[in-house]
Amino acid sequence: MPDRIAYCSYAKINLYLDVLNRRRDGYHNIETIFQTVSLADQLIFTEAGPGIALECSAQELDEGATNLAYRAGKLLQERTGCSRGVHIHLDKKIPVAAGLAGGSGNAAAALVALNQLWDLGLPDAQLRELALELGSDVPYCMVGGTIAATVRGEELTPLPPLSETWFVLVHPPIAVSTTRVFNSPKLILRGNPPAGGPTPAFRGAIEALECRDFARAVFNILEGPVFADYPRLAAAEERLLAEGCLAAGMSGSGPTLFGICLSKEDAERVAVTFDDFQTSVVTTVPAGIERTD
Ligand code: C5P
Numbered sequence: 001m002p003d004r005i006a007y008c009s010y011a012k013i014n015l016y017l018d019v020l021n022r023r024r025d026g027y028h029n030i031e032t033i034f035q036t037v038s039l040a041d042q043l044i045f046t047e048a049g050p051g052i053a054l055e056c057s058a059q060e061l062d063e064g065a066t067n068l069a070y071r072a073g074k075l076l077q078e079r080t081g082c083s084r085g086v087h088i089h090l091d092k093k094i095p096v097a098a099g100l101a102g103g104s105g106n107a108a109a110a111l112v113a114l115n116q117l118w119d120l121g122l123p124d125a126q127l128r129e130l131a132l133e134l135g136s137d138v139p140y141c142m143v144g145g146t147i148a149a150t151v152r153g154e155e156l157t158p159l160p161p162l163s164e165t166w167f168v169l170v171h172p173p174i175a176v177s178t179t180r181v182f183n184s185p186k187l188i189l190r191g192n193p194p195a196g197g198p199t200p201a202f203r204g205a206i207e208a209l210e211c212r213d214f215a216r217a218v219f220n221i222l223e224g225p226v227f228a229d230y231p232r233l234a235a236a237e238e239r240l241l242a243e244g245c246l247a248a249g250m251s252g253s254g255p256t257l258f259g260i261c262l263s264k265e266d267a268e269r270v271a272v273t274f275d276d277f278q279t280s281v282v283t284t285v286p287a288g289i290e291r292t293d
Contacts, residue, residue: 009105144288
């Protein structure tokens, strides 16, 4: 085994997100369509003992116990009794706390990379269980691509991969608390999950996506509470549509917005109209993490 392993972890967007009901564990049953896009963090894992040392390019990120890459390493050590250590270099490109699962992707990469670096030999099923302990999006981030997800977001059903599609991501400079959004009195819950599979609305969105009918597929119930608190986000989404995007929505609990465009050139044209926000032009990728060494 090499003593240095490199991975990248991609950002995800939620093309569709509905919240059904509150669960006894405090989380919510959701229905969502995830898609990974070509905005990625880089992680280098170098064997170094005995603890976990994390060095991160983003100053606003904790390099200790609250960082998800660090926590992934700690969790693996605790559960396997492994006493080997690691130095993790994390080069952050995905905005933090942005609804893009950047931290969850870092955790997914750390689980998979450290399982290799430390010769732990944990099977995928066990890694997926640990992933869910770290966060609702982490099991998806291990896989990536076009996926329908239910329960907390960990029950994954692969969909036909979305063929090349270009997006403008708009990054408003505000921090949104996911916990606060999910527990907002302004959030309208759809109701208990039906016994026999997805709700008709979710099935409709999946069918619409297969025909690339983005206007019918894109939806996010969390826009209700978030846009009520931040009207600038609602206005930015309207601007994406006014600029000719095929559909526009918010990713996760925000604040990142995305517009779906006809081509890369079209996405670049829309992006430059947003001189008041940071933007990224990205396309679909079929994986959540990728080994890069
Ligand atoms: O799982 P994760 O730590 O990413 O979730 C952050 C917060 O989002 C949770 O503490 C919870 O309040 C909320 N959440 C939820 N239901 C989900 C996913 C997240 O209520 N399915």
